Amino acid sequence: xxxxxxxxxxxxxxxxxxxxxxxxxxxxxxxxxxxxxxxxxxxxxxxxxxxxxxxxxxxxxxxxxxxxxxxxxxxxxxxxxxxxxxxxxxxxxxxxxxxxxxxxxxxxxxxxxxxxxxxxxxxxxxxxxxxxxxxxxxxxxxxxxxxxxxxxxxxxxxxxxx
Amino acid sequence: xxxxxxxxxxxxxxxxxxxxxxxxxxxxxxxxxxxxxxxxxxxxxxxxxxxxxxxxxxxxxxxxxxxxxxxxxxxxxxxxxxxxxxxxxxxxxxxxxxxxxxxxxxxxxxxxxxxxxxxxxxxxxxxxxxxxxxxxxxxxxxxxxxxxxxxxxxxxxxxxxxxxxxxxxxxxxxxxxxxxxxxxxxxxxxxxxxxxxxxxxxxxxxxxxxxxxxxxxxxxxxxxxxxxxxxxxxxxxxxxxxxxxxxxxxxxxxxxxxxxxxxxxxxxxxxxxxxxxxxxxxxxxxxxxxxxxxxxxxxxxxxxxxxxxxxxxxxxxxxxxxxxxxxxxxxxxxxxxxxxxxxxxxxxxxxxxxxxxxxxxxxxxxxxxxxxxxxxxxxxxxxxxxxxxxxxxxxxxxxxxxxxxxxxxxxxxx
Numbered sequence: 294x295x296x297x298x299x300x301x302x303x304x305x306x307x308x309x310x311x312x313x314x315x316x317x318x319x320x321x322x323x324x325x326x327x328x329x330x331x332x333x334x335x336x337x338x339x340x341x342x343x344x345x346x347x348x349x350x351x352x353x354x355x356x357x358x359x360x361x362x363x364x365x366x367x368x369x370x371x372x373x374x375x376x377x378x379x380x381x382x383x384x385x386x387x388x389x390x391x392x393x394x395x396x397x398x399x400x401x402x403x404x405x406x407x408x409x410x411x412x413x414x415x416x417x418x419x420x421x422x423x424x425x426x427x428x429x430x431x432x433x434x435x436x437x438x439x440x441x442x443x444x445x446x447x448x449x450x451x452x453x454x455x
Numbered sequence: 456x457x458x459x460x461x462x463x464x465x466x467x468x469x470x471x472x473x474x475x476x477x478x479x480x481x482x483x484x485x486x487x488x489x490x491x492x493x494x495x496x497x498x499x500x501x502x503x504x505x506x507x508x509x510x511x512x513x514x515x516x517x518x519x520x521x522x523x524x525x526x527x528x529x530x531x532x533x534x535x536x537x538x539x540x541x542x543x544x545x546x547x548x549x550x551x552x553x554x555x556x557x558x559x560x561x562x563x564x565x566x567x568x569x570x571x572x573x574x575x576x577x578x579x580x581x582x583x584x585x586x587x588x589x590x591x592x593x594x595x596x597x598x599x600x601x602x603x604x605x606x607x608x609x610x611x612x613x614x615x616x617x618x619x620x621x622x623x624x625x626x627x628x629x630x631x632x633x634x635x636x637x638x639x640x641x642x643x644x645x646x647x648x649x650x651x652x653x654x655x656x657x658x659x660x661x662x663x664x665x666x667x668x669x670x671x672x673x674x675x676x677x678x679x680x681x682x683x684x685x686x687x688x689x690x691x692x693x694x695x696x697x698x699x700x701x702x703x704x705x706x707x708x709x710x711x712x713x714x715x716x717x718x719x720x721x722x723x724x725x726x727x728x729x730x731x732x733x734x735x736x737x738x739x740x741x742x743x744x745x746x747x748x749x750x751x752x753x754x755x756x757x758x759x760x761x762x763x764x765x766x767x768x769x770x771x772x773x774x775x776x777x778x779x780x781x782x783x784x785x786x787x788x789x790x791x792x793x794x795x796x797x798x799x800x801x802x803x804x805x806x807x808x809x810x811x812x813x814x815x816x817x818x819x820x821x822x823x824x825x826x827x828x829x830x831x832x833x834x835x836x837x838x839x840x841x842x843x844x845x846x847x848x849x850x851x852x853x854x855x856x857x858x859x860x861x862x863x864x865x866x867x868x869x
Contacts, residue, residue, distance in 0.1 A: 298649065299458040306462030331550025332514075332530065333458040333467045347516045348500050351530065355502075355511060358546040441466075442643035444522045449639055452495055452519055453487075453632040 299329055299392075305426045306336050312418045313338035320411035322399035323382070327419065328353050330392050339398075353396050357386060376405065387412050390420040456550050457646045459525075467528045468642050469550055470635075473575045474557035475567035476508070476536030479596040479625040483557060484515045484531055486628045487635060491517060509535040512547045519639070529639060536571065545578045553590040553642040554579075555634050557625070558613055560595045560603035568613055590641030593620040594634045599627070 313325045317339050324339030326346060334350035357375060364372045375386040385397045385408045395416050399408050458467040472480040481501065488499045497516035504510045513533040518526055534544040556575065558568045579586045595609050604612075606622050614620055619637050623630025862868075 298456045298646075301458075301460050301462065303462040306460070329458060329550070331456065331458070331469060332532075333469075333550075335458075335460065336462065345498055347497050347528075347530075348514065351514045351516075351532075352500065355546065358549060359511070359543060362542050362546065438523060439647060441523045441525065441527075442640075442647045445519060445527050445643050446636075446640045448519050448522065448527075449636045452491060453636055454490075 299331075299333065299335075299426075301335060301426055305422055308422050309336050309419060310338055312415050312422070316397070316411045316415035320397065320399065320408045321403040322397045322408055322411075324398050325415075326350060326353070326396045326398075327389065328394045328396060330354055330357065330394060335393065344398075349396075353384075353386060353394060357388075357394050374409070378405075385409060385412055387416050389416045390423050393419070393423055395419060457552055457642075457649070463526075464521075464524055465526045465528055466646075467530060468552040468639075468646070469530050469532065470553045470555065470638055470642065471547055471551045472531065472533040472555045472557055473544075473548075473571065474534075474536055474596075475559060475564065475571040476538070478536060478557045478559040478564075478568075478571075479623075480533040480536060480557045481509055481513050482625040483555070483594075483596075483623075483631050483634070484513050484533055486625055486631045487517070487531065488515055490628065490632070495519065508537065509533055510540070511535065511543045527643075529642075531635075538570070538574075541574065541578075544574075545581065548578050548582060551579070551584070551589065552646070553638045554592070555638050556591060556593045556613075556618075557596050557623075558593060558609065560597045560609060560622070561600055562602050562604050565604070565612060568609075572613060587616070588645075590638060590645050591616070591618045592634050592638045592641065593618045594623045594625075594630060595620060596623045596625050596630075598622045598629070599624045 309327060313327065313336070316322075317325055322339065324337060324341045324344070326337045326341070326349065327335040328350040329335055332351040332354035334346055337346055360375055361371050364370065371388065373388040375384075377384040377386075382398060382400050383405065385399065385405065387395050387409075389395045395412055397408050397412050456469075459465075460467070472483055474480050481503075484499060488496055495518055497518070500514040502509065502511035502513070512535070513531075515531040517529045517531060519529065520527065532547050534540075534547045536544075554575065556572060558564075558572075576586050579589065593614050595606055597603065606620065610620055619641070621630045621633045621637070623634060625631055
């Protein structure tokens with residue numbers, strides 16, 4: 294299972310952030326989140342300070358997962374684009390590669406078409422970056438040390454007290 | 456699967472509470488949410504039905520602090536327990552790092568426990584994971600109810616894998632943290648082994664802060680799901696059976712749910728720990744966003760589809776060079792600009808349209824029309840109309856009369 298561990302390095306995040314901010318500028322959207330299908334937030338750009346991005350990432354991934362099941366019921370393998378329309382703010386979600394989701398939050402300053410166009414381009418670029426992450430992370434692992442696990446174990450007693 | 460993000464310096468693990476309906480999975484999370492310090496937890500989200508039964512999942516992020524330069528984050532999920540919701544239950548298991556199986560200790564719930572356990576195995580295997588490789592902790596909940604089986608009996612029936620097991624009363628918190636601490640330890644242990652088992656190649660340039668220790672301090676005391684661990688843990692959390700005859704439904708009581716609604720809102724969300732580099736990127740993106748769009752900022756591949764403001768401004772002047780008729784030039788320019796907008800109604804498209812009516816932003820072509828229209832007669836009146844100082848001003852009575860005269864002449868009316 295740990296073969297699938299998602300390990301992302303700073304330089305890749307920088308590349309991803311660049312693509313995201315370029316897309317935001319082009320589409321004139323509010324913010325963009327790149328989310329792992331498991332519900333982990335990979336990175337975000339734009340006006341995200343007022344958002345609980347952790348919860349948003351989990352819910353977006355959940356939403357995408359349930360839509361995938363719906364797709365399967367109607368004979369599709371997966372819906373690649375999802376759009377939630379609100380009164381003011383809207384969310385456009387699109388699949389990036391096979392394990393990530395790009396969510397773009399936007400309002401009426403732009404249009405769904407613009408967002409869709411730029412998100413599609415960004416998704417192609419992001420898929421390439423993420424594919425390179427997957428292949429490169431196989432080679433070098435500097436992740437969790439023994440001390441990490443043991444220190445975390447010690448901390449638990451402090452935090453989880455009845 | 457464990458997610459390690461070197462940019463935000465976060466390690467994120469996903470722990471799922473599994474078990475039959477009404478076994479107390481959500482109650483576990485509610486208790487954890489209630490008891491952990493505010494700076495440790497994020498907002499708890501419960502996707503429940505009107506009757507407070509979990510529909511999709513509950514979600515509680517916990518940040519146990521920075522260790523070796525990394526923020527250790529755990530995302531706790533519950534699944535909907537009812538058999539009916541297997542489709543959504545399976546979805547929550549995607550990318551799971553550790554499982555807490557919450558079993559109902561009551562004797563008459565044994566079948567449901569076994570069914571749920573079998574279902575857990577099936578669902579996990581459907582994702583291609585091996586249940587033997589995923590850390591599992593089993594929690595025998597509702598020890599406070601009468602008619603419960605002993606932990607030994609439950610162990611014999613449910614725990615043939617030798618998983619760590621705990622007796623618990625989730626409604627008052629007994630055994631909740633024991634299960635959580637154990638599963639976190641096991642998940643980290645497993646993550647560490649996963650890292651170790653992989654071939655180590657050259658280090659990448661970006662990661663590895665000074666805080667990362669190279670020396671490996673072996674800790675023999677870390678617990679493993681051995682039978683020894685199980686036996687140790689059982690007596691401590693095996694509670695006295697009280698005479699409470701509450702039904703299971705009333706135990707997951709409305710006031711607890713109420714608590715989530717109130718405290719969840721008041722609780723500060725887990726502050727994302729971001730590296731300075733990341734912050735710089737983030738704010739940079741925002742400030743950039745406020746700037747007007749220029750052609751150089753647009754990705755080159757878009758240029759053929761979406762023309763920028765600069766492109767639009769050039770169009771009328773080009774046309775002017777080719778066609779001396781200002782009116783025609785302007786018209787062509789307008790059409791071209793509209794065609795260049797694949798999405799009518801976009802902001803830039805709107806801006807251009809409005810600017811056409813404003814005297815300050817009038818193009819060169821327009822000025823030519825002005826000169827011509829002054830000398831010209833009725834035929835140029837349409838152009839002369841656009842010559843008005845403001846779009847809000849009504850055409851003068853002289854113009855209207857002229858127009859009427861033109862139509863009268865045209866149709867031969869006297």
